[in-house]
Amino acid sequence: MIIYFLKYYDKLLIALLEHLEIVLITIIISLILAMILTVFVQLSKIISTILTGFFSMIYSIPSLALFSLLIPITGLGKDTAIIVLVLYNQYILLRNFIAGLDNVDENIIEAAKGMGMSNMQMLIKVKIPLAKKSLFTGIRLAVVSTIGIATIGALINAGGLGTILFDGLRTMNVNKILWGSILSAGLALFADKILQKIENKSF
Amino acid sequence: MSVAIEFKNVSKKFDKANYNAVDDISFTVNEGELVTILGSSGSGKTTLLRLTNRLIDPDKGEIILFGENIKTVDVIKVRRRIGYVIQQIGLFPHMNIKENISVVCKLMKWEESRIDARVDELLNLVGLDPKEYKYRFPKQLSGGQQQRIGLARALAIDPKIMLLDEPFGAIDSITRLKLQDELLSIHGGLKKTFLFVTHDIEEAFKMGNRVMIMNEGKIIQFDTPENIIKNPKDEFVKTLMNSAKEKTKLWEKYI
Ligand SMILES: Nc1ncnc2c1ncn2[C@@H]1O[C@H](COP(=O)(O)OP(=O)(O)O)[C@@H](O)[C@H]1O
Ligand SMILES: [Mg+2]
Numbered sequence: 001m002i003i004y005f006l007k008y009y010d011k012l013l014i015a016l017l018e019h020l021e022i023v024l025i026t027i028i029i030s031l032i033l034a035m036i037l038t039v040f041v042q043l044s045k046i047i048s049t050i051l052t053g054f055f056s057m058i059y060s061i062p063s064l065a066l067f068s069l070l071i072p073i074t075g076l077g078k079d080t081a082i083i084v085l086v087l088y089n090q091y092i093l094l095r096n097f098i099a100g101l102d103n104v105d106e107n108i109i110e111a112a113k114g115m116g117m118s119n120m121q122m123l124i125k126v127k128i129p130l131a132k133k134s135l136f137t138g139i140r141l142a143v144v145s146t147i148g149i150a151t152i153g154a155l156i157n158a159g160g161l162g163t164i165l166f167d168g169l170r171t172m173n174v175n176k177i178l179w180g181s182i183l184s185a186g187l188a189l190f191a192d193k194i195l196q197k198i199e200n201k202s203f
Numbered sequence: 204m205s206v207a208i209e210f211k212n213v214s215k216k217f218d219k220a221n222y223n224a225v226d227d228i229s230f231t232v233n234e235g236e237l238v239t240i241l242g243s244s245g246s247g248k249t250t251l252l253r254l255t256n257r258l259i260d261p262d263k264g265e266i267i268l269f270g271e272n273i274k275t276v277d278v279i280k281v282r283r284r285i286g287y288v289i290q291q292i293g294l295f296p297h298m299n300i301k302e303n304i305s306v307v308c309k310l311m312k313w314e315e316s317r318i319d320a321r322v323d324e325l326l327n328l329v330g331l332d333p334k335e336y337k338y339r340f341p342k343q344l345s346g347g348q349q350q351r352i353g354l355a356r357a358l359a360i361d362p363k364i365m366l367l368d369e370p371f372g373a374i375d376s377i378t379r380l381k382l383q384d385e386l387l388s389i390h391g392g393l394k395k396t397f398l399f400v401t402h403d404i405e406e407a408f409k410m411g412n413r414v415m416i417m418n419e420g421k422i423i424q425f426d427t428p429e430n431i432i433k434n435p436k437d438e439f440v441k442t443l444m445n446s447a448k449e450k451t452k453l454w455e456k457y458i
Contacts, residue, residue, distance in 0.1 A: 111293030114256060115307050115356070116282035125306070129297045 004175040012164065016183050019160035022150050023187075026082050027143055030089035034138075037090065038097045042123060052094055059091035063149050067156050081153030088149060089142040096141070100134025101127045136199040140192055147188040151180070161187075205269065207364060207396040208232040208255065213264030215250055224250040225261070226420035232413075234269075234363075237390050237397040239411030241404060241443075247420040248400040252366045255398065256285045268364065283307065286357030290369040292349050294341040294356070300326075301337045304356045311360065325355040330385060347378040354386070358393075367399045371406070383410060404447045408432075416440055 005012065041048040058066070066084050074080045104127050112122045128135070154162025161184045168176025208231065215225040225247045232238050240248050253259045254266060257278045266273050273281050294303050302309075304325055305318045313321075323333040329351040341349055350370055357365060370386075371379045387410060390397055401407050407414050408428040415425045416439075424436040435441045 105293070107289060107291035107293040108295060109293075110258070110289060110291075111287070111353075112295075113258060114282060114285075114287035114289070116279045117306075117310065118279055121310060126295060130295075 001175055001178060005179065012179055012183065015159070015161050015164050015180075016187070019147070019150060019162075019184070019187065022078060022081060022085070022153065022158060022160055023143070023146050023191075026085040026089065026146050026150070027139075029082065030086045030093060030142060030146075031139070033086065034090055034093035034097060037094060038101070039123070041094070041098055042101070042119060048098065052091075052098065055087070055091040055094060058087050063088070063152050064155065067152070071156060076157045078153070078158045080156055081150065081158035085146050085149060085153075089146060092142045092145060093138045096134050096138025097131075100131030100138070103134070104130045132199070132202070136195065140195045140199075143191050143195060144188045147184060147191065151184055204233045204235070206231050206267075207234040207236070207269060208398070209265075209267040210251075210254075211265040211267070213254060213261045213266060215254060215259065215261050223420050225254065227264070228420075228422055229264075230415065230422060230425055232396060232398065234396055235394050236412045237387075237399060237410060238413050238415055239407040240398060240400045240415045240417060241402065241407035242417030243402055246417040248402075248417055249368055250420075251417070252287070252368050252398060252400060255364070255366055256287055257281045283311075283360065284362050284364065286359075286362040286365040288350075288353045288357045288365070288367045288370045290372040292353040294349055294352060296341055299338050299340050300344075300352055303341065303352060304359055306356070307360050321359065322355075325358055328358070328389060329355045331355075345378075347374050347382060350374060350382065351385075354389075363395055365395055365397045367397065369400055369402065372401070372403075379406075386410070404443060416443065 037051055041051060061069075063084060066087070067080060070080045070083060074083060101123070108126060108130070109122070112126045117125065150158070150160055151162035151165055154160055154166050161180050164176050165180030165184070167173070168178075168180055210228050210230050213225060213228045214223045216223045228251070240251065242248050250259070254261055255268075257273055260274070268281070268284070295306070298306070301319075301322045304322050305313075308318045308321060322337060326333040326336060331348060331351055336344070336348070336352075341352070344352065354367075354370065357367075367386075371382050374382065383406060386399075399410055401410075408431075411428060413425060413427050414431055416423045416431070418439055424431055424440050426434075431440065432444065435444055
């Protein structure tokens with residue numbers, strides 16, 4: 001196993017970096033989109049119900065099926081994988097963001113409104129800092145799930161650790177299967193730890 | 204003397220309710236008065252306050268503050284002109300005392316030196332040493348101290364009208380008496396108009412220049428403590444007076 005690593009470390013490293021690239025792009029787009037959607041959701045109850053309903057429906061579609069559905073529109077490759085991953089993340093992020101913001105003590109909200117804060121000021125100064133825990137829970141879940149599901153992207157030529165994993169499965173090469181899994185799980189654990197550190201340091 | 208607050212036939216019914224929480228209410232409060240609003244739970248006291256700072260809007264009627272119909276004024280502007288203190292206090296747990304008090308000053312882009320001086324001034328006013336308390340967090344204060352901060356925060360940008368919703372409701376009786384006296388002296392020194400909600404009859408009669416007695420969304424009697432005691436308007440007010448007398452009898456029995 002170690003020998004395999006020493007022999008093919010360049011291939012493994014490239015797959016890992018590709019994987020990291022997909023994950024990073026996905027997370028950045030997901031966060032920006034989720035923030036915009038969360039602000040919209042704050043504006044109206046109806047928008048909130050429609051959006052969470054829509055994304056929970058998408059979330060319930062198996063990833064392979066969703067990939068295949070998109071191929072006719074966006075083709076094979078990384079872009080399609082990223083679109084699918086961003087869609088999945090919206091469910092995870094929106095649910096946690098909305099729950100966190102809605103759970104802020106209503107007396108605190110009453111006081112904030114009463115002193116003449118606008119909805120935006122209340123969101124930034126009061127709700128977001130107090131919902132920190134839920135917000136980070138959402139982000140961590142999204143990152144870990146993205147790292148995992150991104151491996152399936154290899155089936156539509158998105159590259160990444162999935163390539164090694166599925167190569168291994170096809171050729172029954174245990175070393176490849178093991179290294180594909182170890183690197184992907186290790187990446188998830190590592191990312192989760194880093195985010196935890198950031199969470200504890202922030203605010 | 205100018206009129207600070209005027210309600211003209213104001214009604215408010217909440218969605219799904221089949222009665223008016225505030226029911227065709229009219230009254231005026233003069234500038235500088237401290238009016239206490241007395242009524243049992245559910246009589247519409249909180250609703251009346253929240254109508255005054257446009258946390259909710261009435262279904263019918265007009266609310267006029269210093270001659271201006273508040274329906275025509277931006278909600279944020281209305282609220283910034285009014286200080287609001289609630290029973291649950293609602294301090295921001297993630298901000299220290301200085302930040303809590305100066306939230307709105309910051310939103311209005313006051314300079315740091317002005318904010319700092321104002322926070323010291325307010326802490327002194329509510330009887331807390333700035334050096335000791337400025338950089339503490341809410342959870343490091345007792346309930347009474349937290350409510351003092353709630354009061355200081357509401358006073359921060361010097362509103363002409365203060366709404367206080369059972370501010371001492373959750374505070375032990377000794378601290379409560381002290382806070383009542385302090386609030387009276389703050390009111391005396393500031394020339395502001397106070398609407399002070401309570402369900403405690405002694406508190407209402409001790410604090411108010413005039414007392415507004417509410418029941419089921421209506422004003423039953425609105426007069427000076429002396430006039431109400433001498434001429435209770437109906438059975439409801441008489442029963443209320445008697446309940447207070449019962450309490451004093453308990454003490455007299457053993458003295
Ligand atoms: N946000 C609300 N939604 C629905 N009903 C409410 C709301 N606030 C108050 N009410 C109802 O309006 C009536 C008056 O309530 P409130 O003004 O809070 O009374 P008080 O402050 O005197 O205890 C009560 O019957 C209460 O249940
Ligand atoms: Mg109330």
